[in-house]
Amino acid sequence: MNRPLAKFTPPPPPVSYRPLDDGWRQWIAENRLRDCTAESVIATMVAAGVHPHDAQISVMQMESNPVFLAARRHQELLRKLESVVANQQRLWESAPRYATVEKRGEVEADEFVERYVRGSRPLVLTGLTADWPAMKRWSPNYLKQHFGHLSVEIQCKRNSDARYEENKLDHREVQLCGDFVDRVVSGGPTNDYYMTANNEALRQPGFAPLLDDIGSLPPICDRAQLSRSSSFWFGPAGTVTPLHHDTLMLFHTQVVGRKRWRFISPLDTPKLYNFNGVFSPIDVDKPDLKRFPLFADVTMLEVVVEAGETVFLPLGWWHQVTSLDVSLSFSFSNLNIPNQFSYANPTMPDW
Structure with a gap:
């Protein structure tokens, strides 16, 4: 008697787990050094496809790894340094008007050096540009009439890249100055294009007349080094220079329009997740405190700089700058005191 074959149900395929490699081991070490708990590290690995037993063993083994133990020792030294600067920052913040950016008409050279350069305080000068021809001449139309035939380098397609300033070389575009003026005037508020300091326009002979429109300089500046x-900066309302610090001191004069400056002390650098160069990934307009929780303890200074006013940016101060109007600005770093400094910048853009 022929009987029908029993229905065959194949066994489930074996579970495929991700192998542990040196990339995973480095990831474990980095996150344990960040004080992520062993449990959270294991859970993340398992969720990513690592076998639970392998994840647990690898995390346990890391705790006795001699290279990891050496890193722990260096971490102690780093945390001592962080505590030193954090305590110094607490002293700075205890000043009654710490969070206020002063605006002053003029400051004598000796006071400027002691109070703002060596004292490391941002300042806005309100009387510097009284004799600047630029204040009467400069406008988008003036640029188009006198320099419209010259080529300029701008940053473009910034809105498509969250790291547009870090990747600024990828966003270069050259066009006629007159065409860019039309683009700015007609385009409305945007952060998509901006003529920034990287344009080097003032090194072109054709733009030299702009330098003739600059009058008095602060008493600590060397006129011979100005050119x-x-x-020169030019762009629409809405441009944002993301949070970063410069490697020297400078002045930044607002000729047309207004800009909002936000400042953060260089002593707060450990709270700014500075993984790449001189940049922080934090947007101070909408900080992600879940991703960057240390930022919650940062004290930020803020000031709106009006047309005719000049910001002094002291050494190492973090800043994020937003244009509130169509803006023409002029910055200069020709201080007649030492203004060359070296920074050991990190190079971990994907950390």
């Missing part, structure tokens, strides 16, 4: 130590 090679200055930059």
Whole structure:
């Protein structure tokens, strides 16, 4: 008697787990050094496809790894340094008007050096540009009439890249100055294009007349160095220079329009997740405190700089700058005191 074959149900395929490699081991070490708990590290690995037993063993083994133990020792030294700067920052913040950016008409050279350069305080000068021809001449139309035939380098397609300033070389575009003026005037508020300091326009002979429109300089500046130590900025309302610090001191004069400056002390650097160069990934307009919780303890200074006013940016101060109007600005770093400094910048853009 022929009987029908029993229905065959194949066994489930074996579970495929991700192998542990050196990339995973480095990831474990980095996150344990960040004080992520062993349990959270294991849970993340398992969720990513690592066998639970392998994840647990690898995390346990890391705790006795001699290279990891050496890293722990260096971490102790780093945390001592962080505590030193954090305590110094607490002293700075205890000043009654710490969070206020002063605005002053003029400051004598000796006071400027002691109070703002060596004292490391941002300042806005309100009387510097009284004799600047630029204050009466500069406008988008003036640029188009006198320099419209010259080529300029701008940053473009910034809105498509969250790291547009870090990747600024990828966003270069050259066009006629007159065409860019039309683009700014007609385009409305945007952060998509901006003529920044990187344009080097003032090194072109055709733009030299702009330097003739600059009058008195702060008493700590060397006029002879102006042409090679200055930059021209032009863009629409809505441009944002993301949070970063410069490697020297400079002045930034607002000729047309207004900009909002936010400042953060260099002593707060450990709270700014500075993984790449001089940049922080934090947007101070909408900080992600879940991702960057240390930022919650940062004290930020804020000031709106009006047309005719000049910001002094002291050494190492973090800043994020937003244009509130169509803006023409002029920055210069020709201080007649030492203004060359070296920073050991990190190079971990994907950390």
